[in-house]
Amino acid sequence: MYNAPGMRAANTAFWTALSELLCEAGLDGVPESLSFERPxxxxxxxxxxxxxxxCGYPLQTVYQGQYRLLARPCYDAAGCTGSTHSAFLVARKSSPARRVADLRGQRFALNSLHSNSGMNLPRRMLAEVAGGKPFFGEVIETGGHGASMRLVAEGGADCASIDCLTYAFSQDHQPELVEELRVIAQTPSSPTLPFVTxxxxxxxxxxxxxxxLYRLSAEPRFASVLSGLRIARxxxxxxxxxxxxxxxARRAAELGYPVLV
Structure with a gap:
């Protein structure tokens, strides 16, 4: 999920360490490398x-019956507490908006209809202020958080909801994506994105x-591998x-805002 340009070396180091442990444990057919091309x-x-x-939300919707949970990472980043994370509602630095209600009628950049951080969590937050009516003037689907941040920064949209880890990794590896943005609000929290098979x-x-995975987390020799991806454990x-x-989703529907619009 966290595969921004500049992160390939860190992700490769993680898989190299994990695959070596898997082979050591006698697992056959372990892939030599990660696939970086999948959406x-x-x-x-x-x-x-x-x-x-x-992402945790599509596990409950479009991916039902397709996976088995393995474990979850706990991250060291703003917006994360323990095994939870959240999303940041962002706008351009020049935007006059100072609170969520100020974004009413604006253009929202949406990474995916199936996204927890881009859709589900902000929908829950917006349900409190939408009053059962459409909140945004337009919702523009972009296909990814990076594209959403870029669209907001360039003025093609006014705001977006960005996974706090994506935001942190962008600060680390693509600071130009976030230097023109400002955080307006933080969404409710949810469990971090799990590892699955x-x-x-x-x-x-x-x-x-x-x-x-637990050995990778526990053994000191892998500390730098984990820290490269901001994983605390x-x-x-x-x-x-x-x-x-x-x-x-249920609570947003109860408040009359079942769809992020």
């Missing part, structure tokens, strides 16, 4: 997927993947906490 929100989690990281992965392989990912992401 952040693919159409499906294919049967061939051994290891990936997925295909639903077809057998129990024994799942157990090996989990053990190796890796811990279990309780299914119930991800199912609760649908509570945000």
């Amino acid at each position: 952040p929100v693919p159409d499906v989690i294919g049967d061939e997927v051994l290891f990936t990281q997925v 295909s639903a077809r992965t057998d129990d024994a392989t799942v157990a090996v993947l989990q053990r190796c 890796i811990e279990p990912a309780p299914r119930a906490e991800y199912s609760a992401l649908l509570d945000h």
Whole structure:
């Protein structure tokens, strides 16, 4: 999920460390390298997927029955607390907006209709002020958080909701994406994006993947590998906490704002 330009070396180091542990544990057929070309929100989690990281909200919607949870990272970044993260509602620095209500009628850049940080969490926050009516003047789907930030910075949209980790990684590796932006508000929190495997992965392989992820988190020799991705530790990912992401959708609907518009 966090695969911005400039992060390939850090992601490669993570996979190199994990794959070495997997091979050491006797797992056969471990891929030598990561695939960097897949979209952040693919159409499906294919049967061939051994290891990936997925947005938590589509796990409850379009990816039902396609995955098995492995673990989740805890991050060291603004907007993260323990095993949770949030999103930042951002606008251009020159925008007169100072609070969420000031964005009414403006153009919103949406990375994906299936995104937790780009759609689900801001929908829940906006439901409190929308009054059961459309809030934005226009919603523009961009295909990714980076594209949304760029569109806002260039004036093609007025605001967007950006995963706080994406925002932090952009500050680290693409500061030009965020230097023209300002955070207006922080959304409610939710569990961090989990590591998953295909639903077809057998129990024994799942157990090996989990053990190796926990070793990667616990052994001091991998500290720099984790810090390169702002990971403080890796811990279990309780299914119930991800199912609760649908509570945000239900509450927004109860408040008369079932669709981010």
